[in-house]
Amino acid sequence: MAVFGRMSLRARLTLAATAMAAVGLGIGGLLLLIALDRALLGALDETAQRQGQDIATLVESDRLPDPLPGFGAVVAQVLDCENRVVASTPGGDRLTPVVAGDDLAAVRAGEAIDLDGTRLGQPEPLRVVGVPAETAGESRLVIVAVSLEEQQRSVRFAMIGVVAGGLAVVTALGVLSWLVIVRALRPVDRLRGGAEEITGAGGGHRLPVPAGDDxxxxxxxxxxxxxxxxxxxxxxxxxxxxxxxxxxxxxxxxxxxxxxxxxxxxxxxxxxxxxxxxxxxxxxxxxxxxxxxxxxxxxNPRPVRRDELIDLGELAIEVAEGAGGGDRVAVRVDAGDDVYTRGHRDSLSRVLRNLVDNAVRHASSQVVVAASTGGGSVRVAVADDGAGVRAADRERIFERFTRLDDARDRDAGGSGLGLAIAREIVVAHGGAVVVEDAEPGARFVVTLPAAKATIGAPEAVF
The missing domain is CATH 1.10.287.130 (Signal transduction histidine kinase, dimerisation/phosphotransfer (DHp) domain)
Known part of the structure; x- marks a missing residue:
């Protein structure tokens, strides 16, 4: 197993495919040889039975010659009810049956048995069958012994063919598997080579894509x-x-x-x-x-817990009270009833604070914060009466460290992170923030999922 683990992937796949093919061919070859052996034995038994029936016909017609005709059998004998030899072919014993004891009982019962040929001076084993016959009210048994030489020779030839053919097929399949696996894994080598060329410096390098749709x-x-x-x-x-x-x-x-x-x-x-x-x-x-x-x-990819029931109208009032508009800009809040959502209170407070501070920096005289609900969501709109935001810049202002031309001064324009933070927090809460035209000025609209102010409401986590 350790040696197998040190092999390359190509070698392991080839070895596995070849081993599976060898096992399959081996099992198939073995079953073929068993089936051939059984078929040849069956044919041999059928031939011996026909020969015995021919002799039994002679016995029953009381035309039994002496010696018996062989009909191609090695030995044929006719026994009486007391197992005495009545007639035999020239090569058989005229005094002793070719089988005795349990073997003779099996033959009388209709079974076919194998017999060592050396008992009759034969180099190959014999197949012995028995055919019953009747004459003058007396039972007879015709015993026919045929040689297994041809059957065994055929099985040996078939075994040689199966082994030789199996080795040839396994070898060819192993070579073919190696070639197919090498070709199949060639794109993997190209992918690996492409990956080696990619460094941490970036540069837009990409891996080669193999042809096809696999x-x-x-x-x-x-x-x-x-x-x-x-x-x-x-x-x-x-x-x-x-x-x-x-x-x-x-x-x-x-x-x-x-x-x-x-x-x-x-x-x-x-x-x-x-x-x-x-x-x-x-x-x-x-x-x-x-x-x-x-x-x-x-x-951080960790999920944000949304387990607090928050009244956005109340939160807007708190943020507006802490806004630094001073005497130059008035901050007014128009909070509706039941403007509830679930989220992290401090994070949503930062969203409103960033939007209100941004509106105060750009407003001419006032900022209006309106909270409302409808359609399964809640909305908080922060509007100012300043110069507004051009349509081309309404998406760019949410990028990090982005300042518009009229807000380049850091004392007035902040760090350029407030709106980016606001959008990140809103998106993490399953909502969205967009910029609209307030005529005059700009209106930042935050949309969040609505929640019911019920006791024991389930916590929502995402």
């Missing part, structure tokens, strides 16, 4: 699809790391500048102003790091 070609296409997804994920990861590094450089550079100026001109700089400005940059970095951690958590 399992290997479908496997190659599936692997290529997987490689495409891995390349896309790798590209997103590299872009994400590059954008994160770029975003962190600005507050770090600003903080370093403030500290270097404070150290270089300690008399000209107010330490409190320096500390305050440094704290602002640190808070910017902290917010960015928090957003990055949230995105990393959302990228």
């Amino acid at each position: 399992e290997l070609s479908r496997l190659a296409m599936t692997l290529n699809d997987m490689l495409g997804r891995l390349d896309a994920a790798s590209a997103r990861q590299r872009a994400f790391v590059a954008d994160a590094a770029h975003e962190l450089r600005s507050p770090i550079a600003a903080l370093r500048t403030e500290l270097e100026v404070a150290l270089a001109h300690p008399d000209a700089v107010d330490p409190h102003d320096t500390a305050r400005e440094a704290l602002v940059e640190v808070e910017r970095m902290a917010r960015l790091v928090d957003d990055l951690l949230v995105l990393a958590h959302l990228d």
Whole structure:
């Protein structure tokens, strides 16, 4: 078994196919030889029976010659009821039957038995049958012994043919199996060679797809699809790391500048102003790091638990009260009744907070948050009266680190992660978020599955 395990796949498949063919041919050959042996014995017994019946006809017609005609038999004898030899062929014993005891009883019972030929001076064994006969009210038994030489010779020839033919067929099948398996596994070698050329650097390399529509070609296409997804994920990861590094450089550079100026001109700089400005940059970095951690958590493939019953109207009011619109922008909430969904409260609170903060940054005078339900879903719309979002940008703004041209300033435009985080959370809760035209301004609409505010409602997990 250890040797079999060290063989190549081609050798193991070829050996297995050849062994199965050899076993099948061996069983088939054995059954053929058994059937041939039985058929020849049956034919030989039938011939001996006919010869015995011919002699029995002579006995019954009281025309029994002495010696008996052989009719091709080695020995033929006629016995009386006391097992005495009445007549025999020239080669038989005229005093003693060719069979005696149990063998004679079996012959009288109609069975055919094998007899050692050396008892009659024959090199080959004999087949002995008996045929009953009646004459003058007295029973007789005709014993006929025929040679098994031709039967055994035929079986030996058949055995030689079966063995030789079986070896030839097994050898040919082994060679054919090897060629077929080598040809069938050739695409696997090409796939392996293509896989060796692919490195972690990406580059859009793909595995060669075998011709045809079989399992290997479908496997190659599936692997290529997987490689495409891995390349896309790798590209997103590299872009994400590059954008994160770029975003962190600005507050770090600003903080370093403030500290270097404070150290270089300690008399000209107010330490409190320096500390305050440094704290602002640190808070910017902290917010960015928090957003990055949230995105990393959302990228985790583990399922999100949706086990809290949440009133989105109440949640919208809480978020609006904490919004930093100040005197410039008023935040108004229009919350309907029974606007319930199931989800993670802190995550959905972050969604509304990000949308409201984004609306406040771009609004001219007011932001309206409306919560409603209908059609088996709940909706939360956050609208501002600002410049709005062009139709061409309504999908792009949900990409990570994306800022529109009028929001490039980091103090006003944020890190560019808020809307991306909002969409990731909403999608994880089985919902969707889109941008509409509010005329004027933009309206962000969050749609989530509705839930009933009943006691003991089942938890939904996905």
